[in-house]
Amino acid sequence: MVPLRLGARASRMSLVQTAPLLARLALAGPTLLHPYSGAGGDRRTNRAALSEAGVFSDEIETALLDGDIDVAVHCLKDAPTHDTPGLTMAAYAARDDIRDCLVTRDGTGTLDTLPAGATVATASLRRAAAVRAYRPNLNVTRIRGPVDERLDTLHDPDIGVDALIVASCSMERLGFTHQIAQRIHPEIICPPLGAAIIAFQIREDDPQTREKLAGLHDPATAVEAQAERFVLRQMGGYCNAPLAGYCSTTHDTNGRPTYTVRARSLTPDGSAAADVRLTGQDAAATAAAVCRQLQCNRFPNLR
Structure with missing residues (x-):
């Protein structure tokens, strides 16, 4: 059986969070992990100065496009804001603590x-x-x-x-x-959009790998992730921008979900902030409404 090849950053954090997911995939067949030291950019890049999306993901995405690996493992908050042509997010692991x-x-x-x-x-x-x-x-x-x-x-x-x-x-x-x-309560420090979610990226033309990842996919997390990525794209955010937010899910007595989407923009010195929070039955539509309201506040950090 051909092994499933995963690529991840070579940082300790990346390897530790990938290991249990790799073990779950290994139950269904052989897997190989390819650490990419060049993509572990914390050692060579001052994150505080970053002003664009995807600076930690380029090398892994290139390996995925070239066919060197089958899956790229990302912390969603650090993944490129816009989907790279030819690639897609195929699965989202269940979310951890966003605080x-x-x-x-x-x-x-x-x-x-x-x-x-x-x-x-x-x-x-x-x-x-x-x-x-x-x-x-x-x-x-x-x-x-x-x-x-x-x-x-x-x-x-x-x-x-x-x-x-x-x-x-x-x-x-x-x-x-x-x-x-x-x-720290999210009302004090609002988490980054995409916080605490591990995402699995594949080539768009690879349905076999998508099927292999199905056991790791959490549909509820996927809905929240997609709503948050929409806010990032609409508001011109990236992994280290003073833009924050999250989508949370509650259920009524009949099990029907309701989504609350929050987005917060701050000036870098913290002297001004805009905070929008809306609730609706459709996560994507609620995220779009949040963006429309937030765009009325013309902070210079929003493009």
């Missing part, structure tokens, strides 16, 4: 209890803007590198970081849940 979290040296405290003047580090413009808006008396600084390396800075006196803000799902996937001091 960001606070990490401190001793594992205690909250964003509210940090003393004025404390230094909080993050790799994200979105988080930085949200923290400045919520706690303008904190010192927010940028930090680069994979999550596990960012955690080390808390214990380096030469860097002088008092706390970090990272994704809760990253801490869980790395086995660092015990280091989380606070899971």
Whole structure:
């Protein structure tokens, strides 16, 4: 039997989150994982300065188009905002916790209890803007590198970081849940569109691979993912823009779903924000209505 070839970034985070999914696929047949070190761009690129989509995905997508792999594994929030011609997202794994979290040296405290003047580090413009808006008396600084390396800075006196803000799902996937001091409510720091979703990309003309991925696909997550990607495309967002949001699903007593789509745009300094939240029976239509309302606010970070 021909093995299913998956490509993923070579970072520790990527490999750890891919491993359990790879194991599930292996139950149905042989699989091979191809790590792409060049695509693990955290080591060579300052994420804080990124201003375009797909900077971490180009190498893996090229391998997929060239036929070197059959599946590209992405964190959806880091995937290109627009679908690459010839490629399509074939499956979405069930979503994890979308919240960001606070990490401190001793594992205690909250964003509210940090003393004025404390230094909080993050790799994200979105988080930085949200923290400045919520706690303008904190010192927010940028930090680069994979999550596990960012955690080390808390214990380096030469860097002088008092706390970090990272994704809760990253801490869980790395086995660092015990280091989380606070899971931050989305009303305080709105998560990135596509947060906590692992997506599987294939060539459009490869129905056999799509079928092999069916066991990993979560339809409910797919609906939310597609609504969020619509907002990203309409609002000109990308993985490290100060644009945030999510789609959440609830069900009535008859099991019928209702979708709430939220989108939040902030100026990079956190001094101004626009927040739109709508609920409807159709996720795509609700996302479109959210975009129309948000586009009435002409912040310079929206193109």
